[in-house]
Amino acid sequence: MFELKPFKSILDLLKAFPTEQVCIAHLETLRWNGNVISPFDPNSKVYKCAGIKYxxxxxxxxFNVLTGTIFENTKIPLQTWFLAIYLFTTHKKGISSYIMATELNITQKSSWFLLSRIRYAMEHENFLNNFDGTIEVDETYVGGKNKNRHDDKKKEYSQGGKQMQPVFGMFKEEVSEVIYRPNKKNNELAVREKVIHQHAVVRTEVVDNVQSKTLLPMIAEKVEFGSTIVSDEYHVYKNLKNAYYHEVVQHRLKNYVNWDGYTTNRLEGYWNILKKTWGTTYMGRVTVKHLHRYCRETEYRFNTRHLNTSDTFNLLLTGCEKRLRYVDLKNNK
Known part of the structure; x- marks a missing residue:
């Protein structure tokens, strides 16, 4: 069985995957772990054929290990794919299709399709579980001004003006505790240390509006009953007290931490990350049609920030078992 040594640089990556066959072997290990399963009938017996076919x-x-994944029918070598995944996941603010095309020596159209499929894999099942504990909720607006858009692309979403696309977010706060342990050099001294049991996770959704009929069903679907929800004073959230412990932070009074110590500052900080990625790396050129994919990209980087480079890389590969055709991408499926 193929074993991958941890890597933390491009040089290490190239040494770990020197040939196409090594890339195939690594994918087979992650996907099947020695027990090949047919994508057409999971209960069927499988025969090994020539090359990489089954x-x-x-x-x-x-079929082969690429069947039913983001790599199916690709003409780009897996080594190039792996390099693209490495570059994409390690750049904190993302990387544009133009720069990626130059780095990989492929066309910009191929680069954009490749990055779109990687973003598709970033919607990983590890981050789709329902939230419990303490959850911050908030909404923001992403996009440019209507006066700068073509007539056929003007929007009617409002935030002090009919300009931007609303995005709703939920932030599950980390679960941690502070412990005191003896100093390694002097047992008479104590060292204060933070132990994290569960890392914070963020989830965002591009929505048509921020009305009650839109936001409340999403919260009810994704947040466990009885959890604590922290929000600002937006009137839509008033009905949350019927199913959750609801804590309110009075932003209009310039209060950002309430009397019980609850805040939405972490989610507010995440919005800053999302908007900087949208406005700097992609120069504000992301259309509403594909905005949800770019939200998934920023989410993935945030949700895997505590992992090392090779673990982040492998986690994305385990989420690639779904196919995105170009026609579906253009039709926003």
Missing amino acids: KCKNTGKY
Whole structure:
């Protein structure tokens, strides 16, 4: 079975994956772990064929480890894919398709499609679980002014003016405790140390509006009953007290931490990260049609910030078992 040594640089990555076959072997380890499963019939017996192919006995169809993934039918070598994934996940503010095209020596169109499929894999099941504990909720607006848009692309979403696209966010706060342990050099001294049991996780959704009929069902679907929800004084959140412990922070009074110590500053900080990525790396050129994919990209970087480079890389590969065709991408499916 293929074993990958941890890496933390491009040089290490190239040494870890020197050939296409090594890339294939690594994907097979992550996807099947020595037990090949047919994508057409999980209960079928599988026969090993020449090269990297397998045959499903029940359906008679051939497949390989790329079947049913973001890599299916790709003409770009896996080594190039792996390098793109490394560059994309390690750049804190992302990387544009133009720069990626130059780095990989491919066309900008191919680069954009490649990055779109990587973003598709970033919607990982590890971060789709329902939230419990203490959750911050807030909404923000992303986009440029209507006067700068073409007539056929003007929006009617409002925030002091009909300009921007609303995005709703939920931030599950980390679970941690502070402990005191003996100093390694002097046992008579104590060292204060923070132990994190669960890291913070963020989830965002591009929405049509920020009305009650839109936001409240999303909260009810994704947040466990009885959790503590922290919000600003926006009137939509008043009905949360019927199912949750609701803490309010009075932003209009310039209070950012309430009397019980609750705040939405962490989610507010995340909005800053999202908007800087949108406005600097992508120069504000992200359309509403694809905005949700860029939100997933920023989420993934935030939610994996505590992992080392190789773990972040492998986690994304475990989320690649879904296919995104170019026609579906253009049709926003």
